[in-house]
Amino acid sequence: MDPLRRMAVFAAVVEHRSMSGAARVLAMSTSAVSQQVRQLERDSGVTLLHRSTRKLTLTAAGERFYEGCAAMVAAARRAQQQLAHSRDAPSGELRLSAPVGFARHVAPALGGTLAQHPALTLKLLVDDARIDLIESRIDLAVRFGRLPDSSWVARRLCAFEWLLCAAPSWVTAHGTPQRPEDLLSLQWLAFAREGSDLHLELIGPQRETRTLRIEARISSNNQYSIQQMCVAGLGLARLARVDVVEDLAVGRLVALLPAWELAPLDVWAVTPQRDAQPAKVRVAIEALQRYLAGLPGAV
Structure with missing residues (x-):
């Protein structure tokens, strides 16, 4: 002893x-x-x-x-x-990392939690790059899509419905694609961290599938910039319904191939540890999950 x-x-x-x-x-x-x-x-x-x-x-x-x-x-x-x-009680600084396009959701998702727990503070780090959680002392990161293998812990929050979108001016100039194969010859805008390839997985009315590899003319590592260029008529883009609800409603964008579904975009809460999660992380994940479930196009 x-x-x-x-x-x-x-x-x-x-x-x-x-x-x-x-x-x-x-x-x-x-x-x-x-x-x-x-x-x-x-x-x-x-x-x-x-x-x-x-x-x-x-x-x-x-x-x-x-x-x-x-x-x-x-x-x-x-x-x-x-x-x-x-x-047991959320307190201290919650260091949250999220992509630029998701930052607008942080206030409505976590505002109630912050009001309920005055001892809890928030530091939001907005970056489209996948920063190292340990090096940046991140408690919780919101990530999208397929995650690379790592020792970090991921919890699926929801998935967002993808849509194929174009501006009405682009449709007037180039026509409306009628089948997935028509997409191969069109001008694409793509979100990409490396290169400009876009892989589309489509599910048809009879549950048939098509997998297409698209070479984009314009690519960016910022999803919102892709959406803006799509609205400007620079090409087609794969966009999340939650991001384009207003653009579709007022006619700035139209959805293409509506009979075909795209494989949804998974949304993840990623933390650097599995066991003994502090209360601030647990309540933040729960609040995000509740909020995301109510968004249009969340599945």
């Missing part, structure tokens, strides 16, 4: 005024408690307790030593309480 543990045993003996009382609280035998106190005295070369058949009394050195032992035990208890509070 290490010296700090012996100090805690000694503090318990003093607080309960007997070896047997300390033994009951610590779930030890009385002889084991006595041995630990004697070992403290042997290690220090100082008598800490006067023992009699009727009671224990502290020596002068024992009184001074007890003050330090009691302070150590109290500090350990406070640390345990802080851990429990972190586990």
